[in-house]
Amino acid sequence: MPSPRRVLSSLAVAVATAAVLAVPSGPATAADIPVGPSGEAFYTPPAPLSGAPGDPIWYRPAAVSVAESNQATAHTVLYRSVGATGEDIAVSGTVFVPKAPYDGVRPIVGLAPGTQGIGDKCAPSKAFVAGTEYEALAVGELLKRGWAVAVTDYEGLGTPGDHTYVVGRSEGHALLDVVRAATRLPATGLRPGGKVALTGYSQGGGGAAWAAERQPEYAPELNLVGVAAGGVPADLTAVAKTLDGSFGFGLLMFAAVGLDAAYPELNLAGYLNAAGKTEFADRERCVGDIAAFAFRRISDYTTRNPLLDQGWQRRLAENRLGSRPPTAPVFLYHGVLDELVPFGQADALRREYCAKGVAVKWNVYIGEHLTTFLTGRGDAFTFLADRFAGKPAPRGC
Structure with missing residues (x-):
């Protein structure tokens, strides 16, 4: 059952649903797409959903608080997308556009955020307004280059239901669809047909890579010219083994919740002991809360390890990157000392992409997870700038 703060009043539901269902077919105009409800009601979509993936609801x-925010407009948007198993869903996000004019069709960078948490209060669109979003620095750097930035909240962050943390298709679709939404929302002034790039680190690196793999089939109309993905959790089984008993065990808890949200047949609750039922009942944790679970183990919270179950193994295998090579050039980067997302599985993704003919640039940094996030970003954005400029893509294979 949704929490009380997620539920619209009956009047708001009726008004919002009527507004969306009244949208005519054809090119969107400013009058076609309504201004959403105030407060938390914004995140609860009307029912039934109408339109196509990427359509703004x-x-x-x-009123954002990011570097360069006084030189850019920002809009929070609720838009259509498709979940991991093909269901229609609504996802929220934020679109930033520099105020300075741009010669030609302005490029758009789809930014997949790093781990925020699993609670609705952790949604990046809310954190941008509050001035607490750590991805704000990256957004500011991208805006300074004259590019628009579209940031997804992912499925279930802010919107009803649990967040499908690290579930690849859900995250990839959400990122591609926020870019689509950015061009279909007249208030942004953005036009379709321009160059698009994707970027992200950690969870965001996985989201960007999944979007790159899904784009040729799911969003072929997007002119995707480059992808920069760092700290990529390409193989969730390998990542889980690293996190079990480590400082980052809380991330493994988030992943268990995310997989169970996407695939209810996994029945996470059926594996939990009394301590697990208590701890996993709290679905309002943000990334800062993981420290409380440092060095815990799966066995502390379960009667048996779900990762050994064939059903879980099958879903984990489905969420392994590499089976659908991107057609756009890719910049992959990783810290050789990464203590959260193991280096070896990221290098395996690089080798798999290379073997399948992807134009890959590969950077390795002497650092752990956080320092690589900070040091690799400049190289990632330079890679994207070169792709927007039409320079030949490097091959690091």
């Missing part, structure tokens, strides 16, 4: 101006 509603939007509102966002």
Whole structure:
């Protein structure tokens, strides 16, 4: 059951649903897409959903606190997407556009955020407004280059239901669809047909890579010219083995919740002991809360390890990157001392992409997870700038 703060009043539901269902077919105009409800009601979509993936449902101006925010507009948007198993869903996100004019069709960078948590309060669109979003520095750097930035909240962060943390198709679709939504929302002034790039680190690196793999089939109309993905959790089984008993065990808890949210047949609750039922009942944790679970183990919270179950193994295998090579050039980067997302599985993804003919640039940094996030970003954005400029893509294979 949704929490009380997620539920619209009956009047708001009726008004919002009527507004969306009244949208005519054909090119969107400013009058076609309504301004959404105020407060938390913004994140609860009307029912039934209508339109196509990437169509905005509603939007509102966002008073953001990021570098360059006084030189850019920002809008929070609720848009259509497709979940991991093909269901229609609504996802929220934020679109930033520099105020300075741009010669030609302005490029758009789809930014997949790193781990935020699993609670609705952790949604990046909310954190941008509150001034607490750590991805704000990256957004500011991208805006300074004159590019628009579309940031997804992912499925279930802010919107009803649990967040499908690290579930590849869900995250990839959400990122591609926020880019689509950015061009279909007249308030942004963005036009379709321009160059698009994707970027992200950690969870965001996985989201960007999944979007790159899904794009040729799911969003072929997007002119995707480059992808920069760092700290990529390409093989969730390998990542889980690293996190079990480590400082980052809380991330493994998030992943268990995310997989169970996407695939209810996994029945996470059926594996939990009394301590697990208590701890996993709290679905409002943000990334800062993982420290409380440092060095815990799966066995502390379960009667048996779900990772050994064939059903879980099958879903983990489905969420392994590499089976669908991107057609756009890719910059992969990783810290050789990464203590959260093991280096070896990222290098395996690089080798798999190379074997399948992807134009890959591969950078290795002498650092752990956080320092590589900070040091690799500049190289990632330079890679994207070169792709927007039409320079030949490097091959590091």
